[in-house]
Amino acid sequence: MGETGKMMVRRPRTARGERTRRTLLDAAALEFGTLGFQGASISGITRRAGTALGSFYTYFESKDEIFRALVNDMSAQVRGTIGPKILAAPDRLTGELAGLTAFIEFVREHQELYRIVDEAEFVDQDSYRGHYRRTVDGYLTSLTEAAERGEVRSDISEVHAWAIVGMNVFLGLRYGVWSDEEAPADVAAQAFALLRDGLKPQSG
Amino acid sequence: MGETGKMMVRRPRTARGERTRRTLLDAAALEFGTLGFQGASISGITRRAGTALGSFYTYFESKDEIFRALVNDMSAQVRGTIGPKILAAPDRLTGELAGLTAFIEFVREHQELYRIVDEAEFVDQDSYRGHYRRTVDGYLTSLTEAAERGEVRSDISEVHAWAIVGMNVFLGLRYGVWSDEEAPADVAAQAFALLRDGLKPQSG
Known part of the structure; x- marks a missing residue:
């Protein structure tokens, strides 16, 4: 889930392996978010993660591969954070209010999100488009179901x-990344x- | 107009100078839009423009400067194309329909717009933010006036x-850049x- 078809997925088979992969992805978010794709390095990622260089290659083949995995991972994190907030609301319409509030809060805590997703437009178009297509697909499915109710x-419609x-992406940029003066709930x-x-x- | 405060503006004093500057900016749109900021070169721009290298330096100091000028120029072009369509509508609300239709059409004819503006996020944050701030300011002013009427x-509100x-930026991306199958008027x-x-x- 959350992986593109083209990517060879090597998921760890143990809980410990899963934790190491998670640590590497979190370190990669900081590394790419701080230095950008060009400036980032595999050794920088393993240094931040506190893992051996060899560990990296157990999970990822290259800087390109971990970048793609990171975009997919952040994309899944956004949906995994916002989705349940929308579903927990009494109806889909008010769910939109809860979802947007949660999204702005998420962006403030993950300032690197925009830089990484936006750089994917230049580094890996498939990941960039995949992120937005999956986000929109999820929205369209739940809105269509809500329309039936x-x-x-x-x-x-898809439009x-x-x-x-x-709308949500721009509000997250303006009120999550550029400034944190306004209360997310007020903006939402x-x-x-x-x-x-x-x-x-x-x-x- | 359309220039940031920080930039030294050397506007041509003759119509011919203005035309050369325009030719250079149009060539720069193709060069940056095709090759990206890193891949683009001043000689590539003058080659596309059919001007001498010396001409370039009459109008711009560096690749950075023409990139900044280009973002400001494209930003002004978008507003200069959409603004009049909005104003020509019988009221501000239906103006939004005309404006969005015109924007999607503009994007289809200027496929390089997103690549250039989006790359500004990494090359020159001031230009990137300036583009959206000016766009939003224009919207806020005209919507506030419409609210009074x-x-x-x-x-x-600004939100x-x-x-x-x-909303408009994402519709332009999806239905202007990614695909041109849907009629702009239908999407709008x-x-x-x-x-x-x-x-x-x-x-x-």
């Missing part, structure tokens, strides 16, 4: 899913009022 | 402007219905 407008994802509440009721003049 | 919801710009109409009326179940 009458919780959101009935004509939900709508892209529009909402774009303003955006949610627009998303729920629309831009037209509101009666009453 | 009663054409859109009365509580327009709303960021949300709408994000679907997004506009969501933006105007909101995600909530629609009555009637």
Whole structure:
């Protein structure tokens, strides 16, 4: 899950192996997030992870491969953080408010997210597009189901899913990465009022 | 206009000079759009422009400077293309539909736009942020004025402007850069219905 078809996936078979892989990915997030793809190195990643260089090659073949795995991993982390918040809400519409609040909070705690995903546009287009396609697919599926339950407008389309994802990505950039002065819940509440009721003049 | 405060601006004083500068910027859009910032060269730009190397230095000091000027120029081109379409509409709300249609069409004709603006995040943060800040500022100003005329919801905020710009940027990426199968007017109409009326179940 969360891996592209092209990638040879070597998942660790033990819990300890899984932990080492996790440590390497977290170290890679810091390394790529701080130095960018060009500046990052495998030795820098293993130094941050406190693992031997040999360990790295047990899990990843190259800097390219761990970068791809990292984009997929961060993408899955975002969906794994936001998805449950949306599902826990009483309905899909208010779930959007909870999801956006959680997303802005996630971005503040993972400042490297944008730099890594955005650099993927240049380093590995497949990972870049894959991240957004999976995010939008998830949105479209849950919005379509919500439409069938009458919780959101009935004509939900892929265009709508892209529009909402774009809205959230830009709010995360502006209020998560560029500044942390505004309370995430306040930002999300303003955006949610627009998303729920629309831009037209509101009666009453 | 369209230049950052930090940049030394040497604008040509003659129409012919203005044309040469324009030719160099258009050539730079192709060069950076095709090869990226690292791969691009001043000689590649002058070759595409059909100008002497000396001409380049009449207008720009370095590859960095023409890149910054190009981001500002493309940013101004986007606003100069979309703004009038929004203003020509009978009201600000339907202007949004015209503006988004025009934006998707613009992106299809300027495939290099995203690559250049997105690379600015890594090459020159000031240009990157400046582009989005100016775009959002323009949106916020015109939406606030429209709110005073009663054409859109009365509580327009910066958050709303960021949300709408994000929506448009992602729709431009998906339906302008990644694919050109869908008619821009159809994509814009679907997004506009969501933006105007909101995600909530629609009555009637």
